[in-house]
Amino acid sequence: MLLSLEVEELASVEPSVEDLISGAPEATLKAIRDSSEPSSRGTAKAGLLKESFAVFRAVAEGLPVADVRAGILDGRLFQKTSVATRQSIWMALRHRYFSIDPFVSRSLAVACLSGCDSVEFRSLAYLYWAVRDRVVFEFVTGPIWKQWQSGLVSVRREDFLAFIDQLSEEHPNVKHWRESTRIRLCQNVLTALSDFGLLKGIHRKTIQQPGVALETLFHLLTLLWAEGTRGTAIIAAPDWRLLLLSEAQVAEYLAQMARNGWIRFERSGRVVILEMRRTLETR
Numbered sequence: 001m002l003l004s005l006e007v008e009e010l011a012s013v014e015p016s017v018e019d020l021i022s023g024a025p026e027a028t029l030k031a032i033r034d035s036s037e038p039s040s041r042g043t044a045k046a047g048l049l050k051e052s053f054a055v056f057r058a059v060a061e062g063l064p065v066a067d068v069r070a071g072i073l074d075g076r077l078f079q080k081t082s083v084a085t086r087q088s089i090w091m092a093l094r095h096r097y098f099s100i101d102p103f104v105s106r107s108l109a110v111a112c113l114s115g116c117d118s119v120e121f122r123s124l125a126y127l128y129w130a131v132r133d134r135v136v137f138e139f140v141t142g143p144i145w146k147q148w149q150s151g152l153v154s155v156r157r158e159d160f161l162a163f164i165d166q167l168s169e170e171h172p173n174v175k176h177w178r179e180s181t182r183i184r185l186c187q188n189v190l191t192a193l194s195d196f197g198l199l200k201g202i203h204r205k206t207i208q209q210p211g212v213a214l215e216t217l218f219h220l221l222t223l224l225w226a227e228g229t230r231g232t233a234i235i236a237a238p239d240w241r242l243l244l245l246s247e248a249q250v251a252e253y254l255a256q257m258a259r260n261g262w263i264r265f266e267r268s269g270r271v272v273i274l275e276m277r278r279t280l281e282t283r
Contacts, residue, residue, distance in 0.1 A: 028101035029226035034134045038171050040181050042133055045092040046188040047195030052093060052108070052125050053116040054078045060109040065102060069094070096132050097125075103280050104128055107219065119211035123243070126196035127216050130242050131223070136189060137242070139163050140198065144207060145241040153207040155199060160186040198244070209244045217243075217253050218262060222280050231272045 054077050055068055063071060071077040072090045080086045097104050107124060114120040130136050143163050147153065164182050168174035177185075193199045197210035224237050240250050251267060254274070258265040264275035 029223055032100050032131060032223060034132050036134065037173050038135045038167055040177055040185050042135060042185050042188050044088050047192035048089060048092060049125060049195045050116060051078055051089055053112055053121065055093060056108045056112040059105060060112055065105050068098065096129050107280065120213040120215065122197060123210065123212045123216040124219065127220060127242065139189065141238045141241040148207050148244050155205045155207060157186050160189060212243050214253065214256060218257060219280060225276055234274060235272065
């Protein structure tokens with residue numbers, strides 16, 4: 001059914017119910033985004049890119065997802081100095097990738113076949129890390145994006161700590177975080193953003209546009225669609241800022257998805273027509 005709304009500057013083609021839920025159910029997609037109060041869970045671990053790759057390579061080679069926890073804790077998947085360290089890694093990976101719909105772990109297992117440093121694996125692992133951590137999401141789509149837009153690409157520890165101070169004004173629970181917690185969170189977030197390719201440099205970190213696979217962008221589009229985002233609002237969604245993409249760049253990528261047959265996408269002035277033609281489980 002085609003909806004044309006002149007006032008809303010939007011036209012949208014609704015998918016069939018079968019198309020929407022034949023992959024991951026809509027309810028599980030909506031549950032992926034971290035909409036809870038800001039948490040300091042990021043103090044536990046940074047990017048864990050190599051550890052994630054080891055896990056998803058094992059899954060790709062046949063390890064049942066149900067056995068991942070045991071494989072991490074008993075040291076089969078990677079060697080770490082203590083059970084406590086392996087436990088903390090498992091808790092971090094569980095929250096990011098395994099406590100949500102299993103299509104995420106299946107997708108990452110496929111992406112890892114391209115290699116640990118591939119844009120396919122790195123960008124997808126980054127996307128779910130960022131949307132699963134509200135502090136990370138708001139930091140990247142807020143201060144990082146604003147600096148990128150203004151041409152101020154240097155990122156300092158003070159920038160993150162100032163962001164936390166601002167966050168505490170909106171979320172009182174943040175005011176109770178210790179200074180040591182804030183500093184440790186800052187170190188881990190900035191390190192992780194370097195691991196995932198959004199920052200570069202060791203002592204002086206600067207912002208760079210990370211490489212991104214079209215499949216990763218389709219994951220993000222599908223999440224937005226499940227949340228009810230439609231028409232021009234899809235192109236303008238702040239989520240694309242996680243990858244430092246402008247609206248013009250988003251439209252270019254959507255056009256590429258349309259050429260691949262994944263979606264129907266037409267844009268004429270203030271009217272956008274978007275129809276989903278594949279799910280996360282089909283290529």
